[in-house]
Each structure stands twice: as structure tokens, then as C-alpha cells.
Amino acid sequence: MEQRFDVAVIGGGPAGLIGALDLARLRRRVILFDGGRPRAAMIPVSHNYPGALEGMPGTRLLGTLREQLGRYAVETVHAAVERLDTREDGDVEVRWSGGALAVPAVLLATGAADIEPEMPHLAEARRSGHLRYCPVCDGYEVIDQRVGVIVADDAGLGEVSYLRQFTASLTVLLVHGHRISEAARRSLRETGTPCFDTVTQAIRAEGAEVIVPHAGGEFRCDSLYCALGMRVHSGLATALGATADAAGYLEIDPHHRTGIPGLYAAGDVAQGLNQITVAFGGAAIAASAIHLDLRARGR
DSSP: OOSOOSEEEEOOSHHHHHHHHHHHHTTOOEEEEOOSOOGGGGOSOBSSSTTOTTOBOHHHHHHHHHHHHTTSOEEEEOSOEEEEEEOTTSOEEEEETTEEEEESEEEEOOOEEEOOOSOTTHHHHHHHTSEESOHHHHGGGGTTOOEEEEESSGGGHHHHHHHTTTOSOEEEEEETTOOOOHHHHHHHHHTTOOEEEEEOSOOEEETTEEEEEETTEEEEESEEEEOSOEEEOOHHHHTTTOOBOTTSOBOOOTTOBOSSTTEEEOGGGBSSOOOHHHHHHHHHHHHHHHHHHHHHTTO
């Protein structure tokens, strides 16, 4: 591309769209790379989105943000960025299947993805609200319900503990072929939390219930949480030498700078709470820092 851009924003989710919007309003020339369907598109209805009195579906949220961004001179490329490289002049080179360009700054908003169980009908269960992934987002919606939590190891049991503030009716469902420690089993027994082993690779909904077969029969509940962890899409940054924590989240300073000059991160790819409002705030902080840093560099 011959046109000169100030900033490349990588990611078409809430953080990327707000980051691009704020940068455009700061009169920065922005190119946005949208590599596909963001995690927010999977939200059936968000009830903790400010101002949405009846809740906000993720697709509508993204559509509104895209429409708003479309009112500004932001170039959008519908492609996944494959590589970043630093250059001797201090710019960052962005490469994708359709080409390459160099920019003074990059805002990485590539997000993360939930690790899903290998079961049929997951998309239907998500849309209906039977299958959930974020008790921080929607634990309020399962108050006093019968809730199952799918885990593969001890790490997933932290979600079980978190959910206890919303409901006492909890059951652990262990993915087939995986184990939890004896200490973890003892802790579950002490709290009166059943644990079903060898959960089969199936899930189905019957009316208001969701049903999961297991070796001893079937488990019925009102809502099912998946606690198998996250895949953080931080590889573009770590390949440059940026630091990530043990879970893969990029380490950032209070202005959302990574350790690589010219590279910033916001949203689910960066350290912090995986929330839409947090993504918005992080993107706004990063956009302001990018603008001021570029001014300091005479750009």
C-alpha cells in the first residue's frame, strides 16, 4: 500500500474498533486489520454492557461499533496479519497475505479464544445461554440455578469456587481422559460438590435444561460453564520479543505499551480482566499513548 499510515490496529473486536475510532478522532491515519469473527460475536446477550437496559447481543454491539467507525477515514483490511517485524528506522512492518506496510505504531487487539470441549451442538447451547464461559460476565444470570462446570484439571476448579457466590448447586464434570488431583477431589467432597468422571462428548438441551451424559448416566442442569482455559493470541508480539505471562497474556505498562518500541496491546490479548468495558478503556488509554508518543517522535 502506497498510502502512509500512522497506526495499524490489528483485531476487529471491541478493543480494536474502539482503538481505531479514538485514533481516527485524534486525526491519526489508521489502518485496521480484521482477521475474522471476534470472541465478542459469540455473546448471546450481555447484561453488563453499560446503557443496554435489556442486554446487548455481541453481534449487535460489534455492528454498531463498525457502523460508527465507518463514519471516519479508517482503512479496513479483512485479513489476518501473519507477521510483524521491527525496522532500523523504528517503524514496525506489518505483513499479511495481501501485502506489507510499515507504520510508526501498532495496536495489537487480537484477543483470545475459549478452549471448547469437543462436543456437538455447542453453538446452539451458546446461543440459548445453556453454555457459558465467563462467570464474571454472567454469573448474576445463574443465581440459585443448578450449574455444571466442565473442567480438565485442577486449574478449572477455580471457576467452581468463583461460582459459589452465585449458587450452591454446583457439579463438576470432568472431561473424558483427564484427571484432577486427590487433594482437589477431597476439597470438592468437603464442600458437597459432586464430581462426575468420564463425561462423554455430547451435550443437548431439553426445554430449559441442558443434559450432559456421563459414565454413570446423565447430568441435568440449568446452565453449564466451560472452564478449560483460554488461548491468548499473543504470538505476533512474542515473536518480536514482547513478554507474556504464564497464561500467554502480554505484559503491558500503565499506558498499554509492550516492551517493544511502537507496539501496544489492549483487550483480551493483554493482562487484565477479560471484559468488554475493560477492552474499551484499555484501547482508549493505548490510543492516547500512541498519539502522544508519536508527537514526541515528531510524527
